[in-house]
Amino acid sequence: MSRIEKRFAALKAEGRKALVTFVTAGDPTPEVSAQILAHLPKAGADVIELGMPFSDPMADGPAIQLSSQRALGHGMTLQKTLDMVTEFRKQDDETPIVLMGYYNPIYIYGPERFIEAALAAGVDGLIVVDLPPEEDQEFCVPAVAAGLNFIRLTTPTTNDQRLPAVVKNTSGFVYFVSIAGITGTASADANVVQGHIERIRRATELPIAVGFGIKTPEDAAKFASISDGAVVGSAIVSTIAQHLDDDGKPDAALVPEVLNFVQSLAQGVRSAS
Amino acid sequence: MNQVNSFRTGPDENGHFGIFGGRYVAETLMPLILAVEKAYNEAKADPSFQRDFDYYSKHYVGRPSPLYFAEGLTRYFGGAKLYLKRDELNHTGAHKINNTLGQILLARRMGKKRIIAETGAGQHGVATATVCALFKMECVVYMGATDIERQAPNVFRMKMLGAKVVPVTAGNGTLKDAMNEALREWVARVEDTFYIIGTAAGPHPYPAMVRDFQSVIGEEAKEQILEAEGRLPDTLVACIGGGSNAMGLFHPFLDDKLEIIGVEAGGHGLDGDEHCASLTGGKPGVLHGNRTYLLQDDDGQILEGHSISAGLDYPGIGPEHSWLHEIGRVNYVYVTDNEALDAFQLCCREEGIIPALEPSHALAHVAKIAPSLPADHIIIMNMCGRGDKDIFSVGRALGINMNEF
Numbered sequence: 001m002s003r004i005e006k007r008f009a010a011l012k013a014e015g016r017k018a019l020v021t022f023v024t025a026g027d028p029t030p031e032v033s034a035q036i037l038a039h040l041p042k043a044g045a046d047v048i049e050l051g052m053p054f055s056d057p058m059a060d061g062p063a064i065q066l067s068s069q070r071a072l073g074h075g076m077t078l079q080k081t082l083d084m085v086t087e088f089r090k091q092d093d094e095t096p097i098v099l100m101g102y103y104n105p106i107y108i109y110g111p112e113r114f115i116e117a118a119l120a121a122g123v124d125g126l127i128v129v130d131l132p133p134e135e136d137q138e139f140c141v142p143a144v145a146a147g148l149n150f151i152r153l154t155t156p157t158t159n160d161q162r163l164p165a166v167v168k169n170t171s172g173f174v175y176f177v178s179i180a181g182i183t184g185t186a187s188a189d190a191n192v193v194q195g196h197i198e199r200i201r202r203a204t205e206l207p208i209a210v211g212f213g214i215k216t217p218e219d220a221a222k223f224a225s226i227s228d229g230a231v232v233g234s235a236i237v238s239t240i241a242q243h244l245d246d247d248g249k250p251d252a253a254l255v256p257e258v259l260n261f262v263q264s265l266a267q268g269v270r271s272a273s
Numbered sequence: 274m275n276q277v278n279s280f281r282t283g284p285d286e287n288g289h290f291g292i293f294g295g296r297y298v299a300e301t302l303m304p305l306i307l308a309v310e311k312a313y314n315e316a317k318a319d320p321s322f323q324r325d326f327d328y329y330s331k332h333y334v335g336r337p338s339p340l341y342f343a344e345g346l347t348r349y350f351g352g353a354k355l356y357l358k359r360d361e362l363n364h365t366g367a368h369k370i371n372n373t374l375g376q377i378l379l380a381r382r383m384g385k386k387r388i389i390a391e392t393g394a395g396q397h398g399v400a401t402a403t404v405c406a407l408f409k410m411e412c413v414v415y416m417g418a419t420d421i422e423r424q425a426p427n428v429f430r431m432k433m434l435g436a437k438v439v440p441v442t443a444g445n446g447t448l449k450d451a452m453n454e455a456l457r458e459w460v461a462r463v464e465d466t467f468y469i470i471g472t473a474a475g476p477h478p479y480p481a482m483v484r485d486f487q488s489v490i491g492e493e494a495k496e497q498i499l500e501a502e503g504r505l506p507d508t509l510v511a512c513i514g515g516g517s518n519a520m521g522l523f524h525p526f527l528d529d530k531l532e533i534i535g536v537e538a539g540g541h542g543l544d545g546d547e548h549c550a551s552l553t554g555g556k557p558g559v560l561h562g563n564r565t566y567l568l569q570d571d572d573g574q575i576l577e578g579h580s581i582s583a584g585l586d587y588p589g590i591g592p593e594h595s596w597l598h599e600i601g602r603v604n605y606v607y608v609t610d611n612e613a614l615d616a617f618q619l620c621c622r623e624e625g626i627i628p629a630l631e632p633s634h635a636l637a638h639v640a641k642i643a644p645s646l647p648a649d650h651i652i653i654m655n656m657c658g659r660g661d662k663d664i665f666s667v668g669r670a671l672g673i674n675m676n677e678f
Contacts (some may be wrong), residue, residue, distance in 0.1 A: 055448065055574040056560060058456045059299040065443055077572040103297060104559045128298040130559065134287060155301040157463055180301050181461035182633060248457030 003096040003124045004149050004172035008207040016103050018229030024051035024067040026076030040132045041095040043259040044266020059129045059271030061184035063234040082121045084181045086272040089122035098125040111139045115146045117186040125149035133165045163203045173207040184234025195224045217268025225272035280527035290596035296476040298562045302458045310478040312383045334364050344624035353646035357656040358494045367658035368518045369400035375486030377404040382466035387411040390469045391455040393448030394583035395427025397471030402436035412436040415455040417446035428651035445577050448587050472515025473591035474560030487521025508532045511655040512634040514583035514585035516594045518657035536638045540579035549578040550607040551590040552598045565592040573611020581610040582630035612637040629658030
């Protein structure tokens with residue numbers, strides 16, 4: 001069992017839902033980002049999504065676009081993202097880490113080489129936004145064969161006809177994108193999302209986490225209660241942005257405030273049944 | 274897979290030209306991309322679709338465009354015989370409208386009410402706004418904030434035509450950022466919106482579809498040269514940004530015995546990053562829905578590139594060109610900003626044609642090869658756009674202050 005599978009199984013046994021947090025690796029700087037990452041589990045993150053910064057994040061809204069730019073501006077690379085995971089694993093061998101991003105940096109790194117490096121660093125799963133099942137052969141299939149979970153996004157536009165193909169090579173959990181849109185924008189209607197969750201449940205036994213547009217502990221509680229977990233990204237990343245001065249320098253309150261916010265999200269999710 | 278005895282059978286059913294092309298988009302868009310593909314395949318098989326396309330091409334766009342024997346330039350070069358395919362005479366002044374016309378007819382067929390597009394120089398934006406006005410569709414054009422400043426006349430044209438122009442400030446505010454933003458907007462409005470991509474790139478079926486609509490250029494040219502000379506040309510030359518005008522000219526000739534040359538924008542030269550020569554200066558990667566040659570760094574981050582021509586200022590290239598490059602069917606070269614500027618002035622002087630900066634790149638390469646070729650060597654060059662939009666850029670580059678006339 002992967003760390004992701006173990007974590008969702010443990011949460012299920014405890015009768016609670018998962019808080020999945022997203023931050024971009026290297027945002028706002030590699031040092032501060034490593035500090036945030038190290039403390040996320042204690043603040044209540046059950047699963048950590050770590051963004052691999054990319055120059056052209058086509059499925060992301062302004063908050064995550066800017067976080068990518070900040071990270072790249074500080075010299076972040078895919079190798080440094082993997083190194084961050086290696087460091088994290090020295091003190092935490094249980095919290096699952098999912099790398100999330102776009103295919104080009106992986107393709108340039110070399111798909112096979114990346115799979116090896118990700119496993120060696122202690123990465124558990126991957127979300128590659130611009131790799132639909134139609135393009136599985138080159139990267140998804142070997143990644144899964146090597147033991148990485150491949151977490152697929154399903155969306156309101158993923159119809160029943162398509163759903164089996166989308167969940168086919170998916171493992172770990174299914175990420176339901178609650179809106180047809182980009183990250184950090186509109187919020188979904190919980191009733192509509194519930195309908196989609198039921199639809200996906202019929203196609204897979206994997207846990208389902210809901211993300212996109214979840215901004216507050218209340219949202220997190222609401223969407224966690226109708227699924228197996230809530231994903232929060234843009235709202236956390238925006239908290240980082242609020243603690244930067246005009247030159248992009250972080251203030252002293254940044255790390256504690258980000259962790260406080262994650263704690264409040266965790267409380268929200270833990271209140272969900 | 275593509276048959277070895279033809280270069281014209283691609284892409285395969287998943288949109289691949291060799292390793293290039295494909296459908297690298299977020300899941301939200303996948304069902305829509307598949308729907309566009311299905312609708313396009315049906316349209317292709319429907320004679321009434323082709324009939325509509327031909328009707329508007331003739332009566333609205335002004336096709337066929339002439340294939341003109343460029344006497345002045347031929348005399349000046351003193352070598353090969355040069356013909357210009359005059360797609361700059363189309364309504365809106367460039368080849369772009371061939372594609373926007375085809376795509377909006379498809380959008381109508383699919384029952385879409387709203388069109389979005391990206392634009393760099395504004396030519397594709399104007400061509401999109403034009404057909405939207407014609408067919409009474411809502412039109413939103415995404416344009417980099419930097420480009421809006423550089424291309425004010427085209428912004429004004431789009432607005433007059435009823436389009437909403439949305440400035441994109443993300444990234445460097447140029448064409449690739451505009452394309453990112455259009456894709457983001459599409460994800461959020463999948464139900465009622467059709468995305469008219471401006472070049473032969475993007476997720477399948479766009480590269481093939483745009484090529485098909487632009488192939489009217491090469492089909493006409495073939496017929497016209499046979500009529501004028503009784504034989505096929507020896508060389509084809511066209512400029513390449515994303516590569517739609519070049520694919521349009523090249524594709525009908527790919528299986529014929531002749532030399533084909535694509536000319537990329539060399540900017541300030543290939544020594545640094547100040548160019549847009551994706552094939553000669555980039556490497557394969559994945560962006561904007563397809564695998565193709567891209568300008569990028571060692572970490573796979575996309576670079577901006579530079580060209581004096583805003584229409585060539587794109588870090589990628591259509592996937593079919595990447596494939597034609599790798600198999601060696603088309604020879605890709607580059608010319609610099611300065612060479613293009615010289616060709617621009619030469620064309621004005623020798624032919625009385627003010628060319629766009631994009632085909633000025635093609636002409637700059639013709640100027641390199643034509644003088645040493647024999648008099649019976651026939652070259653067809655695609656004059657894909659007129660230069661009215663570029664007079665300010667050219668004036669600036671030549672150090673001419675228009676306020677001092």
